[in-house]
Amino acid sequence: MNNTIIVGAGLVGSLLSVYLARAGFKVSVYERFGDPLQGESRSGRSVNITLSTRGFQALDAVGLGDTVRQFCVPAYGRVIHSQDGRTTYQPYGNHQEALYSIRRDDLSKILLDFARSQESIEFYFNHKCLDLDLPTGTLTLQDVVTDRIERIQAEKIFAADGAYSAVRQKMQRLKGFNYSQEYFDQGYKEIVIPPDSQGNWPLDRNALHIWPRDRFMLIGFPNLDKSFTLSLHLPYQGEISHESIDSPQAIENLFKTYFPDIWESVRSNLANYFASPVETMVTIKCFPWSYQDKVALIGDACHAILPSYGQGANAGFEDCQLLARCIQQHLDNWQDAFKAYETARKPDMDAIAHLCVEHFTVLHDAVGNAEFQERNKLERQLQILYPDYAPIYYNIAFTDMSYRKAWEIERSYRNIIDEMLENRFNSATSIALESRQFCTIA
Amino acid sequence: MNNTIIVGAGLVGSLLSVYLARAGFKVSVYERFGDPLQGESRSGRSVNITLSTRGFQALDAVGLGDTVRQFCVPAYGRVIHSQDGRTTYQPYGNHQEALYSIRRDDLSKILLDFARSQESIEFYFNHKCLDLDLPTGTLTLQDVVTDRIERIQAEKIFAADGAYSAVRQKMQRLKGFNYSQEYFDQGYKEIVIPPDSQGNWPLDRNALHIWPRDRFMLIGFPNLDKSFTLSLHLPYQGEISHESIDSPQAIENLFKTYFPDIWESVRSNLANYFASPVETMVTIKCFPWSYQDKVALIGDACHAILPSYGQGANAGFEDCQLLARCIQQHLDNWQDAFKAYETARKPDMDAIAHLCVEHFTVLHDAVGNAEFQERNKLERQLQILYPDYAPIYYNIAFTDMSYRKAWEIERSYRNIIDEMLENRFNSATSIALESRQFCTIA
Numbered sequence: 001m002n003n004t005i006i007v008g009a010g011l012v013g014s015l016l017s018v019y020l021a022r023a024g025f026k027v028s029v030y031e032r033f034g035d036p037l038q039g040e041s042r043s044g045r046s047v048n049i050t051l052s053t054r055g056f057q058a059l060d061a062v063g064l065g066d067t068v069r070q071f072c073v074p075a076y077g078r079v080i081h082s083q084d085g086r087t088t089y090q091p092y093g094n095h096q097e098a099l100y101s102i103r104r105d106d107l108s109k110i111l112l113d114f115a116r117s118q119e120s121i122e123f124y125f126n127h128k129c130l131d132l133d134l135p136t137g138t139l140t141l142q143d144v145v146t147d148r149i150e151r152i153q154a155e156k157i158f159a160a161d162g163a164y165s166a167v168r169q170k171m172q173r174l175k176g177f178n179y180s181q182e183y184f185d186q187g188y189k190e191i192v193i194p195p196d197s198q199g200n201w202p203l204d205r206n207a208l209h210i211w212p213r214d215r216f217m218l219i220g221f222p223n224l225d226k227s228f229t230l231s232l233h234l235p236y237q238g239e240i241s242h243e244s245i246d247s248p249q250a251i252e253n254l255f256k257t258y259f260p261d262i263w264e265s266v267r268s269n270l271a272n273y274f275a276s277p278v279e280t281m282v283t284i285k286c287f288p289w290s291y292q293d294k295v296a297l298i299g300d301a302c303h304a305i306l307p308s309y310g311q312g313a314n315a316g317f318e319d320c321q322l323l324a325r326c327i328q329q330h331l332d333n334w335q336d337a338f339k340a341y342e343t344a345r346k347p348d349m350d351a352i353a354h355l356c357v358e359h360f361t362v363l364h365d366a367v368g369n370a371e372f373q374e375r376n377k378l379e380r381q382l383q384i385l386y387p388d389y390a391p392i393y394y395n396i397a398f399t400d401m402s403y404r405k406a407w408e409i410e411r412s413y414r415n416i417i418d419e420m421l422e423n424r425f426n427s428a429t430s431i432a433l434e435s436r437q438f439c440t441i442a
Numbered sequence: 443m444n445n446t447i448i449v450g451a452g453l454v455g456s457l458l459s460v461y462l463a464r465a466g467f468k469v470s471v472y473e474r475f476g477d478p479l480q481g482e483s484r485s486g487r488s489v490n491i492t493l494s495t496r497g498f499q500a501l502d503a504v505g506l507g508d509t510v511r512q513f514c515v516p517a518y519g520r521v522i523h524s525q526d527g528r529t530t531y532q533p534y535g536n537h538q539e540a541l542y543s544i545r546r547d548d549l550s551k552i553l554l555d556f557a558r559s560q561e562s563i564e565f566y567f568n569h570k571c572l573d574l575d576l577p578t579g580t581l582t583l584q585d586v587v588t589d590r591i592e593r594i595q596a597e598k599i600f601a602a603d604g605a606y607s608a609v610r611q612k613m614q615r616l617k618g619f620n621y622s623q624e625y626f627d628q629g630y631k632e633i634v635i636p637p638d639s640q641g642n643w644p645l646d647r648n649a650l651h652i653w654p655r656d657r658f659m660l661i662g663f664p665n666l667d668k669s670f671t672l673s674l675h676l677p678y679q680g681e682i683s684h685e686s687i688d689s690p691q692a693i694e695n696l697f698k699t700y701f702p703d704i705w706e707s708v709r710s711n712l713a714n715y716f717a718s719p720v721e722t723m724v725t726i727k728c729f730p731w732s733y734q735d736k737v738a739l740i741g742d743a744c745h746a747i748l749p750s751y752g753q754g755a756n757a758g759f760e761d762c763q764l765l766a767r768c769i770q771q772h773l774d775n776w777q778d779a780f781k782a783y784e785t786a787r788k789p790d791m792d793a794i795a796h797l798c799v800e801h802f803t804v805l806h807d808a809v810g811n812a813e814f815q816e817r818n819k820l821e822r823q824l825q826i827l828y829p830d831y832a833p834i835y836y837n838i839a840f841t842d843m844s845y846r847k848a849w850e851i852e853r854s855y856r857n858i859i860d861e862m863l864e865n866r867f868n869s870a871t872s873i874a875l876e877s878r879q880f881c882t883i884a
Contacts, residue, residue, distance in 0.1 A: 133878035164615075172623070173606075174677075175625070175722045176625045176722060177623070177625070178622075178623065178624050178625055179621075179622065179623050179624075180620075180621065180624075181614070181620065181621050181622075182618065182620050182622075183618045183619070185619055236618070280617045280618060333766070
């Protein structure tokens, strides 16, 4: 019987293998796709990842943070592009706080490379999980190169096989297993634009770029090789939609009308645009995240979220840290370990799932509004005046505060900030602030 | 190529076959279980069904209502049993409105018998749906007696295969298909108590009987053969739960303490109690309910609800009527027919799904309270004074008003009725009633 199996060698599966190896386990990782270190790249996933504080904390804890940092481009704020070409800069924080943009492939290779250097971790690529017999913990795996079927019984199975997790699909059949999948009504396509003719970044490299256009938007992420990845978010159907943008002429019209300042960089890089499928975005929730003392779900397999806060990978990395801690604390009882993990983590992931849906509207629409920009400034001023207070974006991206707590703080201060925006620091608001002990709650 | 296939010969599948045959289609119905007319009974389903107005409307429309009525016992109200043995009667309406209690097997046999008498309907029992290729409409079916696998391509597939629908499970894999399954935190076991020693019903036959005990309850349904089906609802875990009621002594203690007035009838009928599994209750939502112009989901396959309002079968029968109407109206375009059906029906089923969860709390707890009983009386008095107003229970059970509309009316009048209960018809409330045109909105 194998000791410990991880299904999925994506970002979360790879990092988890490192955590489990450090805890003394011999780990086998089975991955349905080919080996990315041999040039096999998996399809259907966003090109760029943004790492933030909680992601780095989980990487630093196993000594991987600095390697990863070398492959990142820091973005210290957002550049908002108006339709008339004007830009506005919104810093993320008061102290050069940054999101770190990295290519998924680069991050994946760093993690894999490191995991493989560990003696107690083995990777098996091109192995697709076909079935799992839960009571016995027996996985049915297909070698997709040879078509050979293998059955492997494991003591512990960790499912890091993503939003469409085969392991979770098996657990979904259990009575009492709650599950939901909810698709966002927009999808995106990516366009990579190369360095400009002088070999420089085609846009300010130290920011994320957003072209908010109410019901749709364009986002740009800097890459280390001086290219930018643009992500065009559109509804599936309607006047301006993936359905209606169906020809080179239609996309040219779209860019010339709504994103004129970037059209020249985009026009020669649309070769794959129509061939590539629209990427969907889905929120997945379920509970429980474990089966007896045998199986635990982790990352997108139990809590896929929308990418609006750029938290998907960060949350998955945080899962690894928490799960490893729970296992350490309950070494003699895995069911207790799994229960501690899922009970602690589920409310946080429900909170961030909700916040991500909400934040998409902000990105589409509000970030371009004068009102939002004023709120944004006010929140940053407040953060200087009351150093224990921070806006929700800050708490999510630049702290390791639980997502639930970040949401609670936001709800608790939303009305006060609304009032301030209306009254601009009149005396009544100051009193409200004092009486709520603004400094201590956050 | 077969014309029209229904997957599932349960209550909804059988009735749908009749509706489709009347609309001129040749229908084949595939059912995974054996033929109930040959004594094969399916497991895992509640013994009793309560039919109400909307269910009968769909049965009457195809001439089946009166046959079904002959197998029903009408229940004109609830008898609430207190722990001290006292009973209170709550009539469902002011005019002898009744829920009709019928055994699932009896209802199923009537529908099947009738459907089989139609030349254009064929039934295939012991055929399990293993797979469905959506783009071609090809079903893979296994004859569970001979193990033979058959592939059948159909022009139209109707999935009436229940909460665990194989067809829906296939649609769940589609991008953009929203789905949720949420288990209620209680389950139930059934105990059938026979006629008393004089050969009479052991409880008042013309009522449903409820023993509300806050976090758990017992419900009794009258049967035509003078037996009663008791349904014991308990949490899965905790002090008084399916887990803790694990021995003949424990169940005796439970009944003697909480349901003493029925213990004598129960004690000799517990032979199967511990052998039978706890029945789970699940709310299932999904959307869309159709795939192109090929597949439509119906009944529990797209909207399983909790049984607290006794609406499951009624809602499924209503689906048949609506779907048949939509097909008639869009004979030239099945995709339009399916879209009209799902768009009209989805908000209603979301409403009743919510109301059923809410109503479980009422059954467990409130129906036994003086406050609830006073509200109940007041609502019935109001219904006499303002004949166009009716309480939500009435609108759900005794009209064919859309579930959504019934909920809207309830929300619209909840505060007024709360206020009346506090003030008992003071002048302010009368004015509020007048100004809201109480009579016309309902």
